[in-house]
Amino acid sequence: MTLQKTTIDRSCGPSGCEIDWLSSQRHEAELTHESFNAFAMEQGWGDGLPLIPPTEARVRGMIAQSGRFPDEVVAVMLPLRAEATVEKIAINAVMAGAPPEAMPLLIATVEAMTDPKFELASLNATTGSVVPAMIINGPIRHKLKIPFGAGCLGGVAGHAPAIGRAIRLLIRNVAGQQIDVTSQSTYGTPGRVAGIVFGEWEEKSPWAPLAERLGVKGDAVTVYGAMGTANICDMIGNTADHFLQIIGKSLAYPGANGFLPSSQWSEVLVAINPVWAEVVGKAYPNPEDVQQKLYDYASIPIDFLDPVYKEPIERIGRLKNGRVHLIQKPEEVFFMVAGGMGGLHAAMLHSWGTCLTTTRAIPQVADTETAAA
Numbered sequence: 001m002t003l004q005k006t007t008i009d010r011s012c013g014p015s016g017c018e019i020d021w022l023s024s025q026r027h028e029a030e031l032t033h034e035s036f037n038a039f040a041m042e043q044g045w046g047d048g049l050p051l052i053p054p055t056e057a058r059v060r061g062m063i064a065q066s067g068r069f070p071d072e073v074v075a076v077m078l079p080l081r082a083e084a085t086v087e088k089i090a091i092n093a094v095m096a097g098a099p100p101e102a103m104p105l106l107i108a109t110v111e112a113m114t115d116p117k118f119e120l121a122s123l124n125a126t127t128g129s130v131v132p133a134m135i136i137n138g139p140i141r142h143k144l145k146i147p148f149g150a151g152c153l154g155g156v157a158g159h160a161p162a163i164g165r166a167i168r169l170l171i172r173n174v175a176g177q178q179i180d181v182t183s184q185s186t187y188g189t190p191g192r193v194a195g196i197v198f199g200e201w202e203e204k205s206p207w208a209p210l211a212e213r214l215g216v217k218g219d220a221v222t223v224y225g226a227m228g229t230a231n232i233c234d235m236i237g238n239t240a241d242h243f244l245q246i247i248g249k250s251l252a253y254p255g256a257n258g259f260l261p262s263s264q265w266s267e268v269l270v271a272i273n274p275v276w277a278e279v280v281g282k283a284y285p286n287p288e289d290v291q292q293k294l295y296d297y298a299s300i301p302i303d304f305l306d307p308v309y310k311e312p313i314e315r316i317g318r319l320k321n322g323r324v325h326l327i328q329k330p331e332e333v334f335f336m337v338a339g340g341m342g343g344l345h346a347a348m349l350h351s352w353g354t355c356l357t358t359t360r361a362i363p364q365v366a367d368t369e370t371a372a373a
Contacts, residue, residue, distance in 0.1 A: 045095065045173055047165070047193050054094040062090035065100035066107060067365035074107055075114035078121035080176035084110050088174055089166075096166035099159050102144055104362050105221055106166055109134055112223040112358040113167075119354045123225055124177040128257065129189040130352035132171075133196035133226035133269070134164065135336065137211035138219030140362055141199040148199035150340030153229050153271075153347060164195020189228050196226055196349075198338060204274035205337035206281025211359050213287060214334075219362040224269050224334070225355025227257065232346040240283035243276045244290065247346050248297020251326055254305060256350050258326040261312035263353040266327050270294065270335040275343035288330070295330040299323045 036053045040046045052058070063070050063086055070087035077084050089106055098106065113120055113132045123130050136146045144163070147156035171177045179185060185192075202209045211220035234246040251268055258266030272280065284290050301323055302310050310319070318324050327333055334357060339345065351357075 040095070044178075045169070047168065047172065049165075049193065051095040052097050054091045058094045059087065059090050062093055062100045062103055063087060065365065066090070066103035067363070068107065074110050077110075077114060077170070077175035079124055079182050080174070082174045082176065084114070084170060084174050089170060092169040092173055093166040096169050097162040098166040099144070099162070102159060102163050102166070104365050105134075105136070105140065105144065105163065106170075108221050108360040108362045109167055109223060110170065112221060112360040115358045117356040118223060118225070118358050119356070120175065122354050123352065124171065124175055124183055126352065126354075127184045127186045128227060128352050129185055129187050129192075130225045130227055130355065131189055131191035131196060132167065132355075133191070133224045133349060134167070134198075135210060135222040135224060135269075136197070136199040136220075137202065137209045137216075137222070138362065140219040141202075146197065146199040148201040148338050150342070152198040152338050153196070160197040161194040164191075164197040165193065168193060168195050191226065191228060196229065198271075200336045201274055201338050205277060206285060207287045207290075207337075210334060210336040214357070214359040216359045216361050219364070220359055221362055222334075222357060222359040224267070224349065224357045225352045226269065226349040227352055228349070230348050230350075232348055233344055234346075235344055238279075240280040241293075243272075243280055243346075244284075244293045245297050247272070247348070248294045250346075251294070251298040251348055251350070252300050254300060256326060257353040258350065259300075259313075259324060260353065261309075261316055261318070265332065265356070266353045267332045267334060267351040267357055268294075268298070268327055269349040269351070269357075270333070271338040271347040271349075272335060273339035273343050273345055274337055274341055276346065277337040287335075290335060291330040291333040294333045294335065295325060295327060298326040298333070 033050055037050055040051050066086050068086045072086045073083045074086060074089065075084045089110060093106055141148060145158040146160055147158060177183045200210055211222055214222060232247055232250045234243065237243055237246055247270055257263055280290060302319055313319055313324050
């Protein structure tokens, strides 16, 4: 194997000149799936699922769709403090099976989850089962066929699992997350293989899209530190307050990280199906009112817990009128519209607690054929 570094002529765009601008280490391996995957697992690159060999042609094609130079450092990823270059992102995206058109989304996601407030180092080391969930807004949902309707959290054939897996491989291969080495996760989660990637059904939402409410209009990715997904079902309620009450009370389970005395803050994410969203939106067109309702309902009486829990919770000021809230303020409740038209269900994604949600715009990249011409 050889380490080849080149000088890049920056008068040429990534897709506009034929130059040898890949700088990563080369390896020679047989390209049969069985042989390559055995080799990749020996190198520590794999997650146990089949990988696509990252040949130069495939990596070049991926980089060309990014509109960026391959040696550009997008972020430094912890805990290894390794540089996530455009090229490294492309290599892992190829291995994951992600489409080249997803490169701008992947780059924006790396930028979001390496924001200091997201606490990627702690996420990678914790005993918890947290995974960066990606929520997609804007027209790019349609271009990449990101699911936002029925089955959006898993089971829809399309690009979402490969896109999520690309981020997971980056966390493994660049950031350095390894179970029992840098990560002490007690259980892990299937999301640590394929990620959690879904969109918002903006066309069915009575409110502005989630990313827009968080400050970014159009194509955007919101990265949220999720402790997995859980279902909420209600076959009886038929009013906005019924739905919000069952969602809020379901959020408030005592083992959620938000109730830990060690949590300085805690966010929570709720996906509301379009049928319920229409009902709730008519009653509460202001999203802040929805957040307030969910905040109020997502609490438990302190007497519900053994007295040993009361003192540490009270010491950090979490006790209010005899109740302790899952989240400390209404604006920490994030909600969006997603899911099938069958209704009856909502989805809750509890946060790990330390990661704070970040949103980044996904830049539009000119068509590579046009750029080359």
